[in-house]
Amino acid sequence: MIKKLIIFAFAMSILSGCSNINGFDQSKGTLKNNADVIDIHGSVSNLFKMDDFVKKVNEKENVSIRISHYTIEGDPIYQNIKYSDGKFELQYDTTQDKFGAGKVTTYSCENFEKTETNTEMKYTLIGCSSDVKNIDVLYISYDVSKQDLFQFQLKYGDNQANEINTIDMKFVKNLKSGQIISVNDFQLSNEERQKIYKKMVLSNFLSEKKFATCTEKPDFYLKVKINNAVREYNWSDCTSNEDDKLMTDLANTIIEIVNSNQIYVMSNTKMMSKEQALDLGKKLDLDFADKAKWSATLVEKKEYDINNQKEKHTVWVVEAIYPLGNKMIVDFDAYSGNQIMMAEMEANN
Numbered sequence: 245m246i247k248k249l250i251i252f253a254f255a256m257s258i259l260s261g262c263s264n265i266n267g268f269d270q271s272k273g274t275l276k277n278n279a280d281v282i283d284i285h286g287s288v289s290n291l292f293k294m295d296d297f298v299k300k301v302n303e304k305e306n307v308s309i310r311i312s313h314y315t316i317e318g319d320p321i322y323q324n325i326k327y328s329d330g331k332f333e334l335q336y337d338t339t340q341d342k343f344g345a346g347k348v349t350t351y352s353c354e355n356f357e358k359t360e361t362n363t364e365m366k367y368t369l370i371g372c373s374s375d376v377k378n379i380d381v382l383y384i385s386y387d388v389s390k391q392d393l394f395q396f397q398l399k400y401g402d403n404q405a406n407e408i409n410t411i412d413m414k415f416v417k418n419l420k421s422g423q424i425i426s427v428n429d430f431q432l433s434n435e436e437r438q439k440i441y442k443k444m445v446l447s448n449f450l451s452e453k454k455f456a457t458c459t460e461k462p463d464f465y466l467k468v469k470i471n472n473a474v475r476e477y478n479w480s481d482c483t484s485n486e487d488d489k490l491m492t493d494l495a496n497t498i499i500e501i502v503n504s505n506q507i508y509v510m511s512n513t514k515m516m517s518k519e520q521a522l523d524l525g526k527k528l529d530l531d532f533a534d535k536a537k538w539s540a541t542l543v544e545k546k547e548y549d550i551n552n553q554k555e556k557h558t559v560w561v562v563e564a565i566y567p568l569g570n571k572m573i574v575d576f577d578a579y580s581g582n583q584i585m586m587a588e589m590e591a592n593n
Contacts, residue, residue: 279312279322281382287450288384294367298358301327311381315341323381325356325369332356334369334379353379362438363387365446388441389434392471396440398498399465408502411469415502429545433555436501444468447494453477456485464495515578518542521560524581525574529564536564536572546575548584557584 282289293309300307308326315321321344322337332353338344354371367382388394397409405424407416415430432440449468455478462478482488516524521540526533540563545556557577564572569591575584 279310279320281309281311283311283313283382285314285316286383286385287445287448288382289448289451291384291446291448294358294382297325297327298356298367301356304330315343317343319343325381327356332369334372334381351379362442363389384445386442386445388438391441393469394437394441394471395469396444396498397465397467398495400463400495400499403461404463404465408498411467431556432502433505436505439501440498443494443497447490449494450475453479453487453491454485455479455488455491456482458482458484458488464492466491466495515558516560516576516581518560520581521562521576521578524576524583525562525564525572528574528586529572532566533564536566539563542578543575550584559584 280290280293294311297307297309306328308324311323311325312320313323319341321341322335324335324337326333326335332355334351334353335348336351337348339346339348351369352373353369355369357368357370359366359368363386365384365386366380369379369381371377372379395411397407397411399405399407401418405416405418407414409415409430410432413428413430415425415427417425450470450473457480459480459482461480463480464478466475466477468475477491479488479491481492518540522538525538525540529536541561542558543561544558546559546561547554547556549555557575558579559575560578562574562576566572571589571591572586573589574586576582577584
């Protein structure tokens with residue numbers, strides 16, 4: 245029986261990590277499901293209850309949790325975990341699995357742990373009285389590189405005037421001054437995409453949501469395209485509703501990630517003038533600045549390899565040509581003024 249459990253968990257990990265997420269009906273069978281945590285092919289509801297369980301275990305509080313996993317045929321398999329007086333008991337229940345053994349098998353385990361990486365999360369019982377000593381009771385994959393397509397559009401703020409849109413490669417920010425900044429060819433780095441996709445998966449973004457109505461117009465709009473599936477949501481920051489709170493937290497995380505990148509700097513900082521860029525260049529060579537011929541050229545979205553990551557910056561390329569033909573070329577970020585790169589070239593003899 246425990247071998248079937250491990251095989252089932254492995255199969256679910258393959259399903260959750262593959263690039264064939266479609267618009268499956270996640271609500272199927274859940275009306276009669278009294279589990280605390282429900283895992284439907286890698287899409288997990290009430291994940292916060294797992295963390296509550298871990299917290300209470302760490303505090304040595306007697307606690308139990310019920311997890312259900314759905315088979316490909318749509319039948320639930322239950323895992324009932326009980327922690328009492330420092331010991332763990334696992335009941336593996338296949339009584340509702342039409343293709344299973346149809347019985348409850350009990351195992352004792354020594355410990356329980358949660359492990360998390362950038363691409364996966366596992367909750368594992370350790371040292372169990374079974375052929376397999378360590379049993380993953382819940383596995384979640386959120387490796388965006390395994391998806392064929394992942395794009396989204398988020399609108400937020402007054403009248404949803406702000407927009408983060410990787411579908412149309414567009415960024416729009418409505419500043420408090422009333423000025424609207426619009427950036428085309430908007431792109432996220434691989435690291436940013438991974439962080440956002442992880443947050444979406446842990447927020448169970450593919451699930452059916454039940455939003456409350458606490459404002460006349462929704463505060464947020466989110467559209468997600470993931471392989472063959474498309475989801476669209478409109479909601480407000482209604483603190484009394486769990487789905488509203490969960491999705492608002494997701495939206496705020498996306499906004500925070502995007503706000504920390506170069507696009508946000510652009511939307512909140514006035515671009516340097518050509519004269520300011522030239523002054524920065526001259527400060528790098530005060531002794532010979534007056535002897536050189538200076539020029540500055542604005543280059544939009546110039547690509548750099550920074551810390552093994554591809555980044556695009558709008559820069560002033562400042563060039564100094566000295567009397568003997570030597571050159572100094574410096575790239576300054578056009579908004580922050582930070583020096584990105586500098587090159588010195590000797591004249592050809």
